[in-house]
Amino acid sequence: MKNLIVNIAKKRFQDATSQIVHFVDNDEANAILNDLDKYPHAYVLACLMDRQIKAERAWGIPYEIFKEIGSFEMCDLEKIELLDLKSIFNAKKLHRFNDKMAEVFHAGIFDIQKQYAGNAANIWKGKPSSSAVVYRFLKFKGSGIKISTMATNILARQFRVPFSDFYSIDISPDVHIIRVMKRMGLVPSNANNDMIIYKARELYPEFPGIIDFSCWEIGRTWCKPRNPLCDNCIAKSECEKII
Ligand code: SF4
Incomplete structure (x- = not known):
């Protein structure tokens, strides 16, 4: 056995x-990624970026975007046009697939706004089942089962978000x-x-x-x-x- x-x-x-998770080698970026009350969208958007590049680079992308637009707030993120986002991704070489991941980022902002009233914490609010949260992550553009289970796992294990089960x-x-x-x-x-x-x-x-x-x-x-x-x-x- x-x-x-x-x-x-x-x-x-x-x-x-609940632990501070060291996602990137930047204290301010980590503080934002760990602040699920104030910036839950930063966590969700970072999860969506975690594809086909090193995790540390991916997890730093929301912070780079926020710095570029001068705000970490959803109300400002919502105003970014896709073309502008593509320009930022390409100019700063944020990802291996800059145009594609700018689209994923843009769609993520749109979905948080539309599906979760602009508050990404509604994805895991109210002690949901683990399958409900995995499913909600799966609904985001570009999010497969790997990203969705990783995102849910970090919420449960590291951030100690309450779930009704962990199956x-x-x-x-x-x-x-x-x-x-x-x-x-x-x-x-x-x-x-x-x-x-x-x-x-x-x-x-x-x-x-x-x-x-x-x-x-x-x-x-x-x-x-x-x-x-x-x-x-x-x-x-x-x-x-x-x-
Ligand atoms: S270091 Fe690795 S190989 Fe060695 S006992 Fe531990 S798990 Fe096994």
């Missing part, structure tokens, strides 16, 4: 309070999680992301995404890409050490 990583994750989840919050297979699950022998070395997602569901169906907690911590602290520190690792008793 591979229960250790589930137990580590459950303990971390129980012990954790639909899947693991988000990043490099640490993939490496740890393969080395531990939880999945074969040729496993694809779908296999990793379903293994996490098998390990803890009530909240598969919680396993992000333990795999990420193990991956960052001990299970490094080179020279893993197995002797000190908290997972060593259940790890097959397939390195």
Whole structure:
């Protein structure tokens, strides 16, 4: 039974309070991304940008746009024309796909305004089910299941937003999680992301995404890409050490 990583994750989840999440290497940008009361749209728009470029670059995009227009408020964001947004994306080379992601950003602002009365926090207000929130993220232009479950998972795990359940919050297979699950022998070395997602569901169906907690911590602290520190690792008793 591979229960250790589930137990580590459950303990971390129980012990954790709402945390400041270090999305980017910029204190002001992090403060805005973490302020779900005042700037929930910054969090949502950053999630929508997190595609096909490094996460840190993607998460910094709303801040760059806000700086450019001189405001972090939705009432000012709503006034930006798509052409102007494309100009900003291209001039500042914000993304690998500047025109396309400017459209996603613009549509995101429009949807927050139209569907959620200009307050993105309405997406997760009122202790909704995890499936409802994943579904609401899926409705945004450019948001697939990966972005939608990641966005919901961060809300639940890090920001401690209340949900009525966590069943639909899947693991988000990043490099640490993939490496740890393969080395531990939880999945074969040729496993694809779908296999990793379903293994996490098998390990803890009530909240598969919680396993992000333990795999990420193990991956960052001990299970490094080179020279893993197995002797000190908290997972060593259940790890097959397939390195
Ligand atoms: S015991 Fe070694 S291989 Fe296994 S997770 Fe820990 S560091 Fe990685």
